[in-house]
Amino acid sequence: MKSKNNIQRIVKSLVLASTLGLSSVVSAGEVEVLHFWTSGGEAKSAAALKELLEAKGHQWRDFAVAGGGGDAAMTVLKSRAVAGNPPTAAQVKGPSIQEWGNEGVLANVSAVAAEGDWDNLLPSVVANVMKYEGDYVAAPVNVHRVNWLWANPAVFEQAGAALPNTWDEFFDAADKIKAAGLIPFAHGGQPWQDFTVFESIVLGTGGADLYNKVFVELDEASMKSDGMKKSFEILRRLNDYTDAGSPGRDWNVATGMVIEGKAAMQVMGDWAKGEFTNAGKMPGKDFVCMAAPGTADAFTFNIDSFIFFDQSDSGARDAQNALAATIMEPEFQQVFNVAKGSIPARLNMPREPFDACALTSMDDFVKTAETGGLVPSVAHGMAAYSAVAGAMSDVVTKFFNSDMSAEDAVAAYVTNVMEAKASL
Numbered sequence: 293m294k295s296k297n298n299i300q301r302i303v304k305s306l307v308l309a310s311t312l313g314l315s316s317v318v319s320a321g322e323v324e325v326l327h328f329w330t331s332g333g334e335a336k337s338a339a340a341l342k343e344l345l346e347a348k349g350h351q352w353r354d355f356a357v358a359g360g361g362g363d364a365a366m367t368v369l370k371s372r373a374v375a376g377n378p379p380t381a382a383q384v385k386g387p388s389i390q391e392w393g394n395e396g397v398l399a400n401v402s403a404v405a406a407e408g409d410w411d412n413l414l415p416s417v418v419a420n421v422m423k424y425e426g427d428y429v430a431a432p433v434n435v436h437r438v439n440w441l442w443a444n445p446a447v448f449e450q451a452g453a454a455l456p457n458t459w460d461e462f463f464d465a466a467d468k469i470k471a472a473g474l475i476p477f478a479h480g481g482q483p484w485q486d487f488t489v490f491e492s493i494v495l496g497t498g499g500a501d502l503y504n505k506v507f508v509e510l511d512e513a514s515m516k517s518d519g520m521k522k523s524f525e526i527l528r529r530l531n532d533y534t535d536a537g538s539p540g541r542d543w544n545v546a547t548g549m550v551i552e553g554k555a556a557m558q559v560m561g562d563w564a565k566g567e568f569t570n571a572g573k574m575p576g577k578d579f580v581c582m583a584a585p586g587t588a589d590a591f592t593f594n595i596d597s598f599i600f601f602d603q604s605d606s607g608a609r610d611a612q613n614a615l616a617a618t619i620m621e622p623e624f625q626q627v628f629n630v631a632k633g634s635i636p637a638r639l640n641m642p643r644e645p646f647d648a649c650a651l652t653s654m655d656d657f658v659k660t661a662e663t664g665g666l667v668p669s670v671a672h673g674m675a676a677y678s679a680v681a682g683a684m685s686d687v688v689t690k691f692f693n694s695d696m697s698a699e700d701a702v703a704a705y706v707t708n709v710m711e712a713k714a715s716l
């Protein structure tokens with residue numbers, strides 16, 4: 293497996309570096325936490341974890357790496373590992389947890405999990421991702437839903453447009469909003485954001501069935517299907533409804549455009565809600581959350597979690613265990629998720645503190661788990677190894693930023709993904 297080899301190289305260097313005396317400088321009772329939560333809503337959420345850990349007498353050393361979606365943070369994490377100085381905990385999720393587990397560098401937190409009864413408090417779909425060879429090596433903080441559309445109702449009213457449930461309705465509304473001199477679609481032109489929008493388009497076009505076939509099973513015939521061609525065509529049309537400032541824009545800046553009424557809509561996971569609520573906005577009044585067009589019966593899940601690196605110092609280990617325990621405590625799961633826009637990973641949490649968007653999410657998470665509409669977000673590292681997801685994302689971004697035809701995009705997509713699959 294190519295990605296495994298990469299990490300193997302990193303770990304070899306890590307061992308070498310520690311024999312040269314470059315080992316971690318984390319002191320007893322301290323946890324150094326690498327994460328990528330730097331927007332207003334995200335920083336507020338991360339602060340909740342810091343405060344709760346410090347209340348237990350441990351110190352939190354913050355290592356935030358800016359960059360939505362975490363690509364920059366993952367690069368930094370790998371270079372820290374290469375330098376023989378991994379942090380105590382890092383925001384890593386999905387199949388990547390297995391990639392790090394394969395190298396034997398993760399701490400086993402099963403004793404903390406047993407004490408906290410994690411097996412009974414987590415849905416098995418969540419617990420399984422947190423385990424490596426049967427042991428807990430990660431702790432989940434939340435469940436984000438990715439297939440959301442965020443809208444500013446005042447902009448719709450001004451333009452005489454109706455909130456869209458399908459892509460046809462989306463473009464009808466977008467035409468009206470554009471004619472009224474406003475920006476229909478707030479978008480940040482970064483590869484992970486292009487891919488976030490694209491996965492929702494595929495879900496809306498071909499349902500959970502096509503989604504699973506092309507993003508999880510990597511089924512060649514489905515990748516060549518009309519549903520994929522149609523999905524690329526929809527993505528292409530979106531180009532006409534965003535603004536000139538889109539390339540390179542951060543996701544939270546795009547959300548800000550909807551908050552301020554400069555733009556009407558954004559397709560983004562519910563971390564965007566953290567920005568609305570951080571700006572004092574109320575769901576149902578100042579903003580609307582609704583399923584991305586055509587995806588009301590589905591739920592793309594994205595579970596944030598922290599992995600823990602082996603510690604030789606017993607004080608650092610105690611602090612690390614305290615961090616793992618804190619993450620799963622009800623107090624943290626509530627405060628953090630209310631601010632973050634997500635729902636708790638832990639089952640049987642009180643519903644009262646959560647707003648209407650989160651309650652919809654909670655209900656749909658349970659419902660779609662039964663109907664088959666619950667699917668892993670490929671754009672957020674839940675569905676495929678990073679090499680495969682990267683191969684997909686490259687084509688999507690190249691297509692979105694060129695005049696490539698939908699047919700050529702499908703062909704490039706199949707070639708890229710099959711090559712990446714073969715290299716695993």
Ligand code: GAL
Nearest residue numbers: 359360361362563594596672
């Ligand atoms: C996601 C992550 C979220 C949020 C978002 C923007 O991948 O799971 O917690 O931070 O990226 O950075």
